[in-house]
Amino acid sequence: MQQSVGAAGRAGVLSGVIRRLATMKVAVWLIVLAWFVLVIVPIIVLFAFSFFTTEQFRTVYTPTTTTWVELFSSGRWEVTLRTLRIAMTVTLIELAVGFPFALWLAKGRVGKVGRAVCLAMLTIPFFLDVSSRTIVWRAILGQSGLVNTVLMGLGLTDAPLDWLLYSEVAVLFGMVVTLFPPMVMPIYLAISLIDDTLLEASNDLGASPWQTLSRVIIPLSLPGVMAGIVFCLGPALAAWVEPGMLGGGFVNLISNSIESAYSALRYPVVAALSAFVILLLLLMLGAMYLIARRFGDPASLFRVLRG
Amino acid sequence: MKDKFSTYSQAELTRRSLMQGMSAVAGLAALGGAAGRAAAQDMPLVKAYGVPTAALKDWAPMEKSIGVRCELSGASNDVGVFMRDVMGANMGDSVDLFIFESGTEDILGPQGLYAPLDEKHPELTLWERTSDDWKRSAVVQDTEGNQWGVPVIGNADSFGYFPEKLGLAPDSEEELSWSLMFEDENTRGRVAYGNAYTYSMGPAALYLQAKGAAQIGNVADMTPEEAKVVADFLIERKKAGQFRTLYGAFEEQIQLLTNKEVDVINCWEPAVREANLVLGPDATRYAYTKEGYFKWGHGAYIAAQAVDRGNLDAIYKVLNYFLGGEYRALQARDRGYAGPNMDLGVEYAEANGWTAEEIAALKATEAKVNKKFAKPYVSTTTPNNASAMEEEWQRFLNA
Numbered sequence: 001m002q003q004s005v006g007a008a009g010r011a012g013v014l015s016g017v018i019r020r021l022a023t024m025k026v027a028v029w030l031i032v033l034a035w036f037v038l039v040i041v042p043i044i045v046l047f048a049f050s051f052f053t054t055e056q057f058r059t060v061y062t063p064t065t066t067t068w069v070e071l072f073s074s075g076r077w078e079v080t081l082r083t084l085r086i087a088m089t090v091t092l093i094e095l096a097v098g099f100p101f102a103l104w105l106a107k108g109r110v111g112k113v114g115r116a117v118c119l120a121m122l123t124i125p126f127f128l129d130v131s132s133r134t135i136v137w138r139a140i141l142g143q144s145g146l147v148n149t150v151l152m153g154l155g156l157t158d159a160p161l162d163w164l165l166y167s168e169v170a171v172l173f174g175m176v177v178t179l180f181p182p183m184v185m186p187i188y189l190a191i192s193l194i195d196d197t198l199l200e201a202s203n204d205l206g207a208s209p210w211q212t213l214s215r216v217i218i219p220l221s222l223p224g225v226m227a228g229i230v231f232c233l234g235p236a237l238a239a240w241v242e243p244g245m246l247g248g249g250f251v252n253l254i255s256n257s258i259e260s261a262y263s264a265l266r267y268p269v270v271a272a273l274s275a276f277v278i279l280l281l282l283l284m285l286g287a288m289y290l291i292a293r294r295f296g297d298p299a300s301l302f303r304v305l306r307g
Numbered sequence: 308m309k310d311k312f313s314t315y316s317q318a319e320l321t322r323r324s325l326m327q328g329m330s331a332v333a334g335l336a337a338l339g340g341a342a343g344r345a346a347a348q349d350m351p352l353v354k355a356y357g358v359p360t361a362a363l364k365d366w367a368p369m370e371k372s373i374g375v376r377c378e379l380s381g382a383s384n385d386v387g388v389f390m391r392d393v394m395g396a397n398m399g400d401s402v403d404l405f406i407f408e409s410g411t412e413d414i415l416g417p418q419g420l421y422a423p424l425d426e427k428h429p430e431l432t433l434w435e436r437t438s439d440d441w442k443r444s445a446v447v448q449d450t451e452g453n454q455w456g457v458p459v460i461g462n463a464d465s466f467g468y469f470p471e472k473l474g475l476a477p478d479s480e481e482e483l484s485w486s487l488m489f490e491d492e493n494t495r496g497r498v499a500y501g502n503a504y505t506y507s508m509g510p511a512a513l514y515l516q517a518k519g520a521a522q523i524g525n526v527a528d529m530t531p532e533e534a535k536v537v538a539d540f541l542i543e544r545k546k547a548g549q550f551r552t553l554y555g556a557f558e559e560q561i562q563l564l565t566n567k568e569v570d571v572i573n574c575w576e577p578a579v580r581e582a583n584l585v586l587g588p589d590a591t592r593y594a595y596t597k598e599g600y601f602k603w604g605h606g607a608y609i610a611a612q613a614v615d616r617g618n619l620d621a622i623y624k625v626l627n628y629f630l631g632g633e634y635r636a637l638q639a640r641d642r643g644y645a646g647p648n649m650d651l652g653v654e655y656a657e658a659n660g661w662t663a664e665e666i667a668a669l670k671a672t673e674a675k676v677n678k679k680f681a682k683p684y685v686s687t688t689t690p691n692n693a694s695a696m697e698e699e700w701q702r703f704l705n706a
């Protein structure tokens with residue numbers, strides 16, 4: 001329904017630009033070439049490296065599948081699944097919490113000052129180092145930390161809660177805190193771009209609040225949601241600080257595993273682990289594409305950005 | 308987050324990166340004052356690349372003593388990164404001296420990237436009197452016994468503990484067993500264990516070997532089968548709940564001790580000292596052990612390309628300075644690390660009017676080193692079986 005609003009004229013301009021670009025075949029080929037050299041070649045090199053081995057800190061350039069066999073026989077590949085599981089859990093939590101928050105911030109009854117304060121609070125973390133933000137939690141969640149002291153002081157628990165720190169719960173918690181702004185910001189922007197008159201129109205036409213949400217707001221905010229998912233899932237897959245500082249070594253994720261292999265200069269293992277993640281990511285992107293298609297042409301997801 | 312490794316260096320205040328800041332400060336101090344700068348500019352310059360632990364807090368005393376300037380650019384303590392810099396980036400083209408933990412000379416020496424040490428060089432006057440414990444150690448020789456470098460500093464690492472919680476006298480010098488780390492019921496769930504195989508796998512192997520549970524040829528360089536035995540043991544202990552946490556950085560060592568989050572931790576000696584600054588003298592202690600230590604040392608090696616650059620005399624002056632009393636005393640006082648010729652350090656302190664307390668501390672360091680270095684084992688950053696050990700260690704981490 002939203003597609004029709006003012007889109008026709010702009011689509012005309014855009015298709016004109018595209019037509020002109022299409023005639024400039026050189027430009028297109030240059031872009032394709034640059035993309036190939038900058039993105040595809042490194043991935044091919046990476047993949048190729050996973051078929052070599054290292055001996056005495058030097059790479060032996062004899063093709064072999066040893067690294068891949070070891071990756072699976074030693075169970076190291078499990079870190080990719082664990083990483084994926086944790087990253088997706090975090091992303092889902094962020095989405096569940098972030099979307100209502102963004103909706104409230106963009107369209108709720110928030111005063112100008114309140115909104116400015118909220119936005120500032122969401123922005124400030126970008127300027128602070130993740131490790132310094134994360135390490136604080138150790139003092140709060142530790143056995144003699146703030147939470148346990150309060151709980152024991154109130155008589156709610158007899159002994160300090162062990163699982164508050166150095167556990168998967170702690171890692172999830174740390175990541176949810178860190179990745180909240182990257183999820184909320186794009187959704188907030190997408191929702192605040194929705195014209196209020198559309199919401200009023202929906203209301204005037206007798207839609208219930210739920211119908212307005214599901215048929216107007218959610219479809220129009222999808223570009224923001226997609227961006228939020230990418231901004232959240234990407235860093236979550238590469239999470240390094242939170243598992244290191246809050247996981248207590250019990251939550252071994254892909255970054256930690258890669259770093260360990262790297263410290264032994266085992267580039268083939270690094271390459272195989274990375275290639276495996278890229279493969280899993282491609283599968284996930286494919287799945288996301290299919291899901292997005294259920295809402296129509298995936299490219300149309302970004303139409304609202306022109307609005 | 309630029310990349311995970313830059314985050315690493317921010318997040319992980321390692322023994323060396325902690326010192327990086329200090330060497331930067333030292334660099335500024337060396338440049339401080341226009342007069343000093345002018346004088347320093349005339350001196351021969353030796354460029355070094357390596358872990359900044361070797362740096363003096365202030366190089367001025369060295370410039371005054373031997374008339375040579377030293378510029379040390381700090382390397383990561385990651386052997387992979389260091390080897391890549393030396394092998395891949397040809398740092399020897401611009402750098403005269405490499406300073407790193409033991410192991411790189413086993414590979415970079417025979418490959419021709421380090422120049423062999425000329426033991427007869429006229430500027431290396433202290434070489435003769437340096438004890439074989441240091442100068443013939445695996446830190447500066449390769450496995451064939453070729454001499455590639457000069458020992459700079461070293462220590463024998465064990466574990467920090469709270470004597471009170473283990474029922475020991477605060478001033479006890481009793482030799483404790485590594486079982487406190489790995490198997491003791493009283494410490495179960497109260498132990499922090501380093502998460503890097505290079506640092507933590509050796510002590511576990513040492514312990515298993517000492518109690519007769521495993522036959523291990525070389526604790527520093529375990530075969531895949533030996534590494535598997537150690538990993539299996541550690542997995543069993545992990546599942547039994549022995550470890551409260553597997554930590555990753557120096558700053559964490561300090562935090563775990565000062566927060567009293569654990570009772571025992573295999574850590575660097577400075578962590579214990581830092582914790583005691585907060586908790587009071589002897590609140591935590593650094594153990595003397597029955598089985599042995601993670602003995603490590605830093606060597607200084609000459610870049611092969613530097614031999615023809617015409618400043619070899621200056622380079623050997625710096626190497627000789629590393630063996631001398633002034634460097635020894637300053638390093639021991641400022642960093643708490645020991646090294647060759649501790650006795651010269653004591654002499655220097657006495658001759659230069661250091662306080663009785665400082666001299667006593669130096670003597671204590673000398674005695675401590677003598678007691679500890681008699682035990683096994685010397686670590687290396689470049690075991691031949693690095694791949695197998697790392698793979699087994701990952702199995703432990705993933706279990």
